[in-house]
Amino acid sequence: MDINAISTQIDLDIQGVHSSEGLEEFRLKYLGRKGVIAELTSTIPSLSKDERAAFGQQVNSLKNRLLALVEDKQKTLSVQSENTTYTSFDIGMPGIAQGLGHLHPVTQITDEICSIFSRLGFSIVDGPEIETEYNNFTGLNIPLEHPSREAFDTFYLKDYAKLLLRSHTSPVQVRAMQERKPPLAIVVPGRVYRPDAVDASHSFMFHQIEGFMVDAGIKFSDLKGVLEKFAKAIFGNTINMRFRPHFFPFTEPSAEVDISCIICKGKGCSVCGRKGWLEILGSGMIHPHVFKHVGIDAKKYTGFAFGLGVERIAMLKYGINDIRLFFENDLRFLKQF
Ligand code: DAH
DSSP: OOHHHHHHHHHHHHHTOOSHHHHHHHHHHHHSTTSHHHHHHHHGGGSOHHHHHHHHHHHHHHHHHHHHHHHHHHHHHHHHHHHHHHHTOOTTSOOOOOOOOOOOHHHHHHHHHHHHHHHTTOEEOOOOSEEEHHHHTGGGTOOTTOGGGSGGGSOEETTEEEEEEOSSSTHHHHHHHHHSOSSEEEEEEEEEEOOOOOBTTBOSEEEEEEEEEEETTOOHHHHHHHHHHHHHHHHOTTOOEEEEEEEETTEEEEEEEEEEOTTTTTSOOTTTTTSSEEEEEEEEEEOHHHHHHHTOOTTTOEEEEEEEEHHHHHHHHHTOOOGGGGGSOOHHHHTTO
C-alpha cells in the first residue's frame, strides 16, 4: 500500500466529515481494529529488516496525524453544535419578563405628603443628618437638662462632642430661619436617629417630615387649616381631627394632633387602643425663644410648626403593624406598594 496515496485519501475523507457519526466512521476506517493503520502495521513483519524501521516510522507518524485530525474535528463539531443551538433561537418564543422596580413605600408616602404641602405653597428643603448640638437642641429651646440631650439618648459623634446624628428634622427650622427671611413656608423630609431598642414600633433610624410657616400674623387657626387639609388628603375626607394640648420646648402653645381611628371610625378598637383616636403628629406655635436664636423679630413675626413620622403615617394608612417591615428589604412586603 502506498503511504502517500493513503495520506491524500485521509485529507479528502476528513474534509467530508460534518457530523459526529461521520467522524466515527472516519475513525473506524483508519484507526479501527480492522482499519487502515492496523492493516499497514500487520504488513511490517513481512518486510525486509532494512525496510521495517523506515516503514514503521511512517505508519506511526500517519497514526499520530490521524489522532490529531480526529481530535481537532471533534472540537470543531462541538463548537458548531453550540452555535447551532444559538442560531436556532426561536424569536417567536415568549420573552423573559423583567421585574420592574418601584419606589420604596417610605419614599412613596414621603413624596405624597410633600406634594400635598407643595400644593399648599410650601417649599421642600433638605438638611444634613449630621447636625450640631446647637441646631438639634439649643436653638430649639431644648434645655441642657432635657433627657434627650444625654449621651445615651442621642448618637453623638465620637471625637466631636458637638456633632450628632439629628434626632428629629426640627433643626432644619433653625438652619432655614437663619438663612432666609420671612415669609417662609417649608417642609423638610429626612432621616432621623435615636438609640432606641428595635421593636414593632421603634427603630434606631426612621423618617420624619418637619413643616413650618412664618410670617406676620400667622395664627393657630392657620395651623389647624393646613393640617386639616393635609390629614384629609392622606386619610380621606370623612376623618375627624382633634388638637390635644401637649408640651414641646420649641412651640408654645403646643398640641398633638389625632385623627379619628380609620379602622373603627372612632368607636374604639384594638388599633386605637379603644380610644377611637390615633395620634399622627406634634405641632404648635413657634416659641419666641426659637425666633430669638435665629434672629427673627418675635414682635413682628409669628409662625407654626409641626413634625410627623413618615413610617407612622404609612402604618396607619396601610394597616402595617411592624415598623421593621420597612427596613428588612423583604420583597413580599415591598411588592405590595
Ligand atoms: N421634633 C418633634 C419630635 O421629633 C416633632 C415635632 C413636634 C416637631 C412639634 C414640631 C412641633 O415642629 O411643633 O418628636
